[in-house]
Amino acid sequence: MKDKIFKGLLFAAALAILLLTAGVIYVLVKQSLNVFHEYGVFGFIFNAEWDPRPETEEYGAWSFIIGTLFTAFFALLLCIPFSLPVALFNGEYFKGYKISSFVSSVVDLLAGIPSIVYGLWGFYTLRPIVIQLGVNAQGFGIFLASIVLAVMIIPYASSLSAEFLSMIPDTVKEGAYSLGATRAETIRHVSLPMASSGIVAAYILALGRALGETMAVTMLIGNTTNVPTSLRDTGNTMASVIANQFGEADGLKLSALIGIGLLLFLITAVINLIAKFIMKKLSVR
Amino acid sequence: MSDRVKFSNVKKRAAKDKIVFGLVCLFSFLSMIPLFLIIWEVVSKGYKNFNWRLFTQVAPSSMDALIAKMSGEPIPGGILNGITGTILIVGMAVLFTIPLGLFVGIYLSEHPENKFARTVSYLTDLLQGMPSIVIGIIAYIWVVKPLRSYSALAGSVALTIMMLPMVVRSTEETLKMLPRTLKESGLALGASYTSVIFRVILPSGFGGIFTGILLAVSRVMGETAPLMLTALGATVVNWNILKPTSAIPLLIWDFYNDPNLVDIIWSASLLLLIVIFLLNWIAKIVARRWKI
Amino acid sequence: MENITENKLNNQNENSTNEPILQLRNVSVSYAPGKKAVNNVSADIYPNTITAIMGPSGCGKSTLLRAINRMHDLYPKIETTGDIYLKGQNIMEMNPMEVRRLAGMVFQTPNPFPTMSIYDNVLAGYRLNCIKLTREEKDEIVQRSLMAVALWDEVKDVMNRRGSFLSGGQQQRLCIARTLALKPEVLLMDEPTSALDPVSTNKIEELLLDLKKNFTILIVTHNMSQAARISDNSMFMYLGDLVEYAPTRQMFTKPQHKKTEEYLTGIFG
Incomplete structure (x- = not known):
């Protein structure tokens, strides 16, 4: 019984790495969705403008x-x-x-x-x-x-x-x-x-x-x-x-x-x- | 086969061989110079302010430093808020990392052929290569945003994500080096799996695992970027894990950006280097002492 | 070759004036100060013979062999003293690079260069010694060397494959070919068949008997029947000393020393 719990814990820890990685990718994608939506993936990547002024706001990477x-x-x-x-x-x-x-x-x-x-x-x-x-x-x-x-x-x-x-x-x-x-x-x-x-x-x-x-x-x-x-x-x-x-x-x-x-x-x-x-x-x- | 192959270039080649050897030695020597230059710069500029005050007073404000400077006195204050912050943030990160890292490391070493374990192993590599600034972003989104405040906790989460893959790897590699018979003989004596792991396997691998943890701590000790996005910094000593907190590297960053505080920058760096090198040194001793 | 008088070593070059090709004079090798692995060995080796060096493991037989092509110079802690004359020239006074070319070596485990093709492996000696060759010269050397080790027919269609793609026995023959390509004076072989199966071993032994016509061969072996099968003369070494050096047939039938007899009858080894 004790062994079962322990083995379960080990598995859960390994699973946590999986969830952690998934979580990393998920939040990065989700939180950046806005900008990719606005300019498109290639529009963001290949745009050299980076202008945070409100009136002419434009972002490229x-x-x-x-x-x-x-x-x-x-x-x-x-x-x-x-x-x-x-x-x-x-x-x-x-x-x-x-x-x-x-x-x-x-x-x-x-x-x-x-x-x-x-x-x-x-x-x-x-x-x-x-x-x-x-x-x-x-x-x-x-x-x-x-x-x-x-x-x-x-x-x-x-x-x-x-x-x-x-x-x-x-x-x-x-x-x-x-x-x-x-x-x-x-x-x-x-x-x-x-x-x-x-x-x-x-x-x-x-x-x-x-x-x-x-x-x-x-x-x-x-x-x-x-x-x-x-x-x-x-x-x-x-x-x-x-x-x-x-x-x-x-x-x-x-x-x-x-x-x-x-x-x-x-x-x-x-x-x-x-x-x-x-x-x-x-x-x- | 009486005709001999002609070799006339022996001397030239022997000379070339010597030149290559000389160049290898020269450039290896040159590669070590930056370390000594850096240590020299930090020590020679930092020892003046490396005193009791450094450990007992919080970082001075820009104004105080300016006034002191104008009147020709050494700038007041120390880095107490950074020291306590580093202890709090790194300490918490160690607490989070050790159980999780050990368990994952044990799991990976116990299931080397398992497909799920292999996936986890790949992901560990992936996490290990992740730039620290990206980890800062993650901790910001996960902790700072929901709690609506920069905090020591957020900093710890960031450092945990950094340390975790290192601890997992060192645990896994150490345990894989242990002879299989060790576990089998434990089980044969009728001990439970849990007690074999805790009483036999982990103590036998103690040296490697502990070394891995020490090295991981020394690696994250000087991390600045992820803390800028998470712990932010504070002008006072703070032990509340939900409040913005300073850390030694964060203070160095502040001092760097404030011309009035530059004098204290080197003592803070000196302290940081001493702690990091000390951790590395202890790790080396532990590794040698508890060699499998 | 019949009535060999005692202690008169076999010499295949009956017509020549019995000049030894290789002369060892008081050769000693120590791995650490005071610890001699080879102790004051003197011997003459005659051209176009196969000389087997036997003895229990750790007796210094490989160490002696490696002294002959100055391999010990690679390891600063090892010290070699004495004189070794190759065709009258003292190799201890020569540049080790030249010595190693004149005394080609074949190792215990086949060691073809894994990043080179079979073709390039044969020519490795030329490439490593920075000798420029035309395409025709290269082809000629490769073909001649591989034919000399009876490998040509087996590999002529796979010249561009890696050397490590061959079987163990083939790899060892490739390594011999690589050595032969440089036309050495003597061939030094350090248990060349110990990592091989019986069939490959047999092939290599046949090859050595064939190569004897053109080369002088020294072979370290711990396989007594191998020594008996192929060698003309045999050395027996024990604890760094050269105990006995005699025509092989004589050594196997009438060993002069008690240690030799004990070894050959399997009392120790």
Whole structure:
């Protein structure tokens, strides 16, 4: 009897996850229905106007979608030359050594620093440098936000990549060495191709992180409503516009912001599912 | 097979190999620099105001800070309202998360082949990847709107949704690593399923589960975005879960937006970093100590 | 080959001047300071012979084999001392990359490169060594190498499939082909059939007898009947020492050392 109740409780808890997810999607859809009704799904997505003034009120998500994709992909690009060496350092060259556990703990701590502290660092330390570099007058913008995002996602990209690299059996690598290959050639022709899908999955997950990152970006991107066309531009991401404007929003504007939240949720969900799918396939093999 | 294959490029390739190794080391080293830069900045600017007052007084108003500044004194006040708020919000979130997260984790580890369990597992991944700002929106709609007030409770709900997938995953993975014989021998002794889980399985997996909870707490500790949409912030110490409440990251955000209060921003960040790194460190020790 | 005098090792190159191709001089390998896995081994290996290295597990036979192509250099904690001469040249003074090419190695478990096609696997040595080849040269090398391991007819229509698609025995022959493609001086084989079924094992053994015409082969095995079937000379190692090195037939009929006899009669192993 007691066991039956307990098993029932376990099942109920699992069911709660199902209901929670269903509830998340339901409220996001329901609360944003207004704006999709008003402009149509594509009319909302592809419209770059965002004008909350009552007389000319108009809402479109396009400039924020572009801002999000722009910063996230540029951050991903910036993080590769750092996260890949870290992955090779920990998963290949110094696999199993003390120095590798030191490096990986230090890099993992980067993931523990709160987004808002990254924002402060970007504002007080990096922004003056960006101004000095002459990127733009205020320092704020896509460039600054992407640099900080890149640092933030290094641990996500590197630790998972290192894990996949370290799983490559020594026997296969020895096969390459026994043919006269150097370590670098073995990495280039054997290790990286073998770990490639896992590494791709790691970077997709890191991209998902970058897409949804809020505070640091909000503090650094400049918060302007425009479609950014270059790294010097300021802009807004989907997450930063919600963080900035949610507080005073109501009516159609609130619905539009929730609509942006729904789109952001869908984009990150798809990105994460792709990464998880790749990894599931790997673990089966 | 008397003719030998010609290899003339050995030296060049060996040099290239060394260069690649050097670059890997160099860039790995460079990747660690931001952490030290951030810690340095927070410590060097934050230690001055890191004193008893920080823990005993509420955040100053912009006006008080301005007056103090004009008369050349250090700005008054601390972050007591943030500290109590963080304790209240995170504490409640932990209370919500632990039973639910543990139960789901147990369920998933006990039914690895079950189709429903697999669906739940997928959804857990989905929740884990959900941006924190979206979670803020959810908690706003679910709690703030019906109660017509920003509240600590709403903040806790948001943080619970963030922590839940992490705790579920760490519980599930820890329990899956336990040998099957552990459970079977318990059941063979005639113990009930419930007591085997609570007396044998959970204690054996304690290290992994506890580590998972600590890491989840350290992850949500510094979350700002979801709290902006739910707990909002308050200028006084508040223990009422239905009222707007501040939190350390919320105070940092306020200080950031108010030029008069900037001096105290670094001490608040320093405290936040210390707590987070401490949690990470304890988690590491626990994981090592109670290794399966 | 009949009346072999005691301790005169088999040498297939009857016409030549009995020059050994490989000379081991006081070779020692230690995994940790003071702990020797191979202890002061000296031996001469003659061209176009198969030499079996036998002994109970942990006796250092694989360790010795891996010393010959400087595999231990990959692991900084392992230390190799002594001299190894390959055709008169001391390989301890050569670049390990060159040594490994001259002394090709085949491993215990087949390890074709899983991301490469069968075709590319055979050519992997060239690709890894950054040697540019024309299409004709590539085709020629692939065909010749795969024919040498009797795999050509089985795979010539599936060249573009992954190496891991083959059966275990085929994979091992592919790995041998990959090694042969680089035209090594000696072939080092580390229990190449221990992961294979009897039929595949048989095929590999036939292949080795065939390859002997062109190569010198050292094979580590814990299978005594395999050593008896294919090898010309045998080494017996015990606790890192080379206890006995003699023509195989002699070792199996009249072992000189008590340990060898105990091992061959199955008292331990």
